[in-house]
Amino acid sequence: GAVVSQHPSRVICKSGTSVKIECRSLDFQATTMFWYRQFPKKSLMLMATSNEGSKATYEQGVEKDKFLINHASLTLSTLTVTSAHPEDSSFYICSARGRTDEQYFGPGTRLTVT
Amino acid sequence: GEDVEQSLFLSVREGDSSVINCTYTDSSSTYLYWYKQEPGAGLQLLTYIFSNMDMKQDQRLTVLLNKKDKHLSLRIADTQTGDSAIYFCAEALGFQKLVFGTGTRLLVSP
Numbered sequence: 001g002a003v004v005s006q007h008p009s010r011v012i013c014k015s016g017t018s019v020k021i022e023c024r025s026l027d028f029q030a031t032t033m034f035w036y037r038q039f040p041k042k043s044l045m046l047m048a049t050s051n052e053g054s055k056a057t058y059e060q061g062v063e064k065d066k067f068l069i070n071h072a073s074l075t076l077s078t079l080t081v082t083s084a085h086p087e088d089s090s091f092y093i094c095s096a097r098g099r100t101d102e103q104y105f106g107p108g109t110r111l112t113v114t
Numbered sequence: 115g116e117d118v119e120q121s122l123f124l125s126v127r128e129g130d131s132s133v134i135n136c137t138y139t140d141s142s143s144t145y146l147y148w149y150k151q152e153p154g155a156g157l158q159l160l161t162y163i164f165s166n167m168d169m170k171q172d173q174r175l176t177v178l179l180n181k182k183d184k185h186l187s188l189r190i191a192d193t194q195t196g197d198s199a200i201y202f203c204a205e206a207l208g209f210q211k212l213v214f215g216t217g218t219r220l221l222v223s224p
Contacts, residue, residue, distance in 0.1 A: 004156075006156075034212075041217075042216070042217070043118075043202065043214045043215060043216050043217050044157075044202070044214045045214075046211060046212065046213075049211070093156050093157065095157075101145065101206070102159065103159075103212060104159075105149075105156040105157040105158070105159075106156050107155055107156040108154070108155065108156045110154070
């Protein structure tokens, strides 16, 4: 099956710094990638949808200047959390979709902001 | 609305059947999915059902869809301890967006 990786799997950063999370589709070309956020013991919340080569579409309530998304190639999307604060601590999961409707999920990145 | 609701917790004994329920609100959903999430991990697609189907069986998994009541269920036969995880239902809205349920934590005891 299709494989999606995320890097890093865990990151701890200081408040006020920025952190970048990578999402890669390893064996297929992902025309669309999605970024989700999951709070402890909660469901996944879609943050944004990105199509290769175009600007991301953000969900209502998600600050586009805080969560910068880049989808520069068909196998890589990045999420940069800028000027991170403790309330940004969360589990961030990406998914990727190729030619079919199915979304393949990455293993997630746990961000802790101290 | 986009609320997809699930019961929070289910506890069963090994070998029993588990039934996880989900209620969704958007009647225009095309596909409905069941995902499994193990601790600290991403989501694994278990199965899905197209909105014009009533039932789908895949080995130990049976999905039932009642479109009139917007009710979806996942039955796991002969539940094993390795099935302990959080299970999410999700509905596909339009072409792109998945809306996830609140998740059901399944605990299987020996």
